[in-house]
Amino acid sequence: MSAGVLVLAEARRGELREVSLELVSSAREVPEGAGGRVVVAVIDRDPQRFTKDVAADGVDEVLTVAAPTEHFEPHVWQRGLEALIETESPTIVLAGHTIDSLGFVPAVAARMGLGFASDVTEVSWADGPRARRGAYGDKLHAELEFPGKDCTLMTVRPGIFEPAAAGSGEVSARAVEVDLAGAARSEHVSFREVAVGDVDITKAEFLLSIGRGIEDKDNIPRFERLADRLGATLSVSRPIVDAGWMSNARQVGQSGKTVKPRVYLALGISGAVQHLAGMRTADTIIAVNTDPEAPIFGVAHYGAVADLFDVADELERALN
Amino acid sequence: MKIVVCVKQVASLDEEFELLEGDRGVDPDFIEWDLNEWDTFSLEAALQLHEGDGAGGGEVVAVTVGDEEAEEGLLACLARGADRAVRVWDEALEGADVLAVARVLAAAVERESPDLVLCGVQSSDAVTGSTGTALAGYLDLAHVAVVTELSYDAAGSTLTVDRELEGGLVEVVRIGLPALLTIQTGINEPRYATLRAIKQARDRPLATYGLQDLGLDASGLAAVAGARVVGLQTPERGAGAQLLEGSTSEMADRIVEIVQERMSG
Ligand SMILES: Cc1cc2nc3c(=O)[nH]c(=O)nc-3n(C[C@H](O)[C@H](O)[C@H](O)COP(=O)(O)OP(=O)(O)OC[C@H]3O[C@@H](n4cnc5c(N)ncnc54)[C@H](O)[C@@H]3O)c2cc1C
Numbered sequence: 408m409s410a411g412v413l414v415l416a417e418a419r420r421g422e423l424r425e426v427s428l429e430l431v432s433s434a435r436e437v438p439e440g441a442g443g444r445v446v447v448a449v450i451d452r453d454p455q456r457f458t459k460d461v462a463a464d465g466v467d468e469v470l471t472v473a474a475p476t477e478h479f480e481p482h483v484w485q486r487g488l489e490a491l492i493e494t495e496s497p498t499i500v501l502a503g504h505t506i507d508s509l510g511f512v513p514a515v516a517a518r519m520g521l522g523f524a525s526d527v528t529e530v531s532w533a534d535g536p537r538a539r540r541g542a543y544g545d546k547l548h549a550e551l552e553f554p555g556k557d558c559t560l561m562t563v564r565p566g567i568f569e570p571a572a573a574g575s576g577e578v579s580a581r582a583v584e585v586d587l588a589g590a591a592r593s594e595h596v597s598f599r600e601v602a603v604g605d606v607d608i609t610k611a612e613f614l615l616s617i618g619r620g621i622e623d624k625d626n627i628p629r630f631e632r633l634a635d636r637l638g639a640t641l642s643v644s645r646p647i648v649d650a651g652w653m654s655n656a657r658q659v660g661q662s663g664k665t666v667k668p669r670v671y672l673a674l675g676i677s678g679a680v681q682h683l684a685g686m687r688t689a690d691t692i693i694a695v696n697t698d699p700e701a702p703i704f705g706v707a708h709y710g711a712v713a714d715l716f717d718v719a720d721e722l723e724r725a726l727n
Numbered sequence: 728m729k730i731v732v733c734v735k736q737v738a739s740l741d742e743e744f745e746l747l748e749g750d751r752g753v754d755p756d757f758i759e760w761d762l763n764e765w766d767t768f769s770l771e772a773a774l775q776l777h778e779g780d781g782a783g784g785g786e787v788v789a790v791t792v793g794d795e796e797a798e799e800g801l802l803a804c805l806a807r808g809a810d811r812a813v814r815v816w817d818e819a820l821e822g823a824d825v826l827a828v829a830r831v832l833a834a835a836v837e838r839e840s841p842d843l844v845l846c847g848v849q850s851s852d853a854v855t856g857s858t859g860t861a862l863a864g865y866l867d868l869a870h871v872a873v874v875t876e877l878s879y880d881a882a883g884s885t886l887t888v889d890r891e892l893e894g895g896l897v898e899v900v901r902i903g904l905p906a907l908l909t910i911q912t913g914i915n916e917p918r919y920a921t922l923r924a925i926k927q928a929r930d931r932p933l934a935t936y937g938l939q940d941l942g943l944d945a946s947g948l949a950a951v952a953g954a955r956v957v958g959l960q961t962p963e964r965g966a967g968a969q970l971l972e973g974s975t976s977e978m979a980d981r982i983v984e985i986v987q988e989r990m991s992g
């Protein structure tokens with residue numbers, strides 16, 4: 408079959424995840440160089456249910472692979488993707504940089520000897536695929552090339568590309584037969600919600616959010632009082648939850664809550680990609696950080712390069 | 728149970744830093760080194776499994792691919808209770824990509840034939856989040872990524888683990904040994920080493936291997952590499968933050984003003 412870009416869609420518990428259509432948009436940046444076609448593949452217990460949804464604008468064909476497990480299983484998906492690459496010979500394969508992908512995509516790259524880059528923020532073509540990704544926790548960008556590789560597999564950061572619009576015409580769907588019986592090596596037991604608690608930070612209009620910069624558990628009450636005085640709800644970055652200082656329910660980010668308050672005031676938060684995933688669309692972001700290079704300043708509307716404890720002192724004064 | 732923990736000494740940049748000639752890397756004078764945060768959690772998980780293992784006879788081995796700088800990280804693992812450490816290095820590994828590193832780790836882990844391999848979910852400098860799963864691919868080991876809880880059933884030789892998903896959702900999964908897990912922060916409370924243990928760490932076995940010792944060579948690894956860095960750039964912060972000027976007290980006044988303005992609109 409012809410080369411081109413193969414996009415691997417992602418679904419969870421019967422719902423297509425938004426990153427799937429973002430991948431279609433990122434795929435459209437390269438098809439000429441890569442051989443012209445954009446093909447979307449779905450691996451699922453019942454993949455046909457998604458063929459219409461993934462046939463977005465710019466998609467030439469939809470491929471389906473039937474999985475024997477009800478939920479995502481890394482070894483089944485690994486074998487499924489390997490089979491798709493073997494039969495379709497794409498030049499570029501794009502998957503989301505998501506938790507499911509972390510569980511099998513790098514294994515495919517390793518086993519098949521592919522070009523590989525993860526958490527890619529830009530896909531392009533210059534005599535071959537090019538990718539851009541963060542380095543040193545997004546303080547720098549690295550530009551990558553993949554010399555000597557016929558196929559390059561990339562995981563693309565969610566939330567960077569606009570999801571592709573729904574397609575207008577008919578897109579043909581084709582089932583790719585892969586024997587996946589017996590491929591599973593882990594067993595699903597159950598799903599569980601962990602971020603439940605007394606507050607719903609997703610409803611708050613004003614969040615005062617604290618990160619590792621607050622240094623010590625003993626400082627928490629102070630910021631609780633400050634939040635009260637400001638009329639804000641207190642939220643946190645992950646290290647505060649990991650340390651057991653605050654409950655999961657207050658965590659903002661990829662593995663916590665996605666929030667969109669009118670004001671997000673971040674004290675001592677560096678702005679790791681997984682944190683930004685949960686707050687970058689807030690109306691107004693104000694960041695206080697001693698490090699002028701902290702990535703949070705890249706998404707903030709207002710920034711104060713200052714010590715958060717000094718700023719807290721002065722906020723308390725200003726409110727008196 | 729024999730457990731191999733893959734640990735990495737990670738770089739963090741000083742607030743001011745410079746790139747090397749050709750922009751392929753950062754000048755080492757502006758880098759500080761530390762044991763990867765995620766790896767402190769996976770080491771702790773390994774130590775707890777080992778201590779709770781009634782069968783006895785197992786061990787915890789810390790493995791790293793890195794230059795002499797990485798020895799500090801291994802010593803930190805030995806001080807916390809790892810039984811042995813292995814460091815693999817060759818000049819050819821300078822700037823190696825995730826697949827090349829995973830391939831070297833695979834050769835090192837294979838020599839150990841462990842029941843369980845633990846990696847961190849990601850390293851704070853490379854942030855590929857991919858080394859563990861790539862390693863499982865090379866070793867053809869069963870694997871689960873992003874684990875936030877684990878319990879071991881010795882009778883069935885199975886692990887029951889929580890796999891952390893997006894948005895506060897967790898999937899409970901069962902998997903048999905041998906296996907590889909990538910461990911997420913918060914899974915436990917990593918212990919500190921006592922001063923005494925830090926002194927004694929130097930007496931614990933720390934082996935150093937080159938590529939040949941593992942049956943690998945530089946050209947083979949170059950072929951395995953998944954990507955090549957063309958160059959590094961400082962991201963343009965174009966539409967970035969408007970910086971508040973003046974004294975801290977003026978900044979605070981301005982913050983209060985902005986908040987009032989936005990909240991009343
Ligand atoms: C799969 C996965 C999911 C994740 N999910 C999430 C998530 O949902 N939410 C989340 O937050 N993280 C998440 N993380 C973790 C994320 O990668 C970062 O480790 C985390 O966000 C860092 O939190 P932080 O900014 O508080 O700490 P750090 O990165 O340590 O930053 C602390 C900041 O405080 C600044 N600072 C220190 N002292 C002061 C001071 N006195 N005054 C002012 N500033 C100061 C420092 O300059 C630094 O920028 C996830 C990671 C993975 C791998």
Ligand SMILES: Nc1ncnc2c1ncn2[C@@H]1O[C@H](COP(=O)(O)O)[C@@H](O)[C@H]1O
Nearest residue numbers: 733734792846847849850855856857858
């Ligand atoms: N050079 C290395 N030596 C040993 N382990 C490593 C190395 N690089 C990455 N790892 C392991 O892979 C995990 C994820 O790192 P990364 O894929 O770089 O984000 C780390 O937490 C380590 O467990």
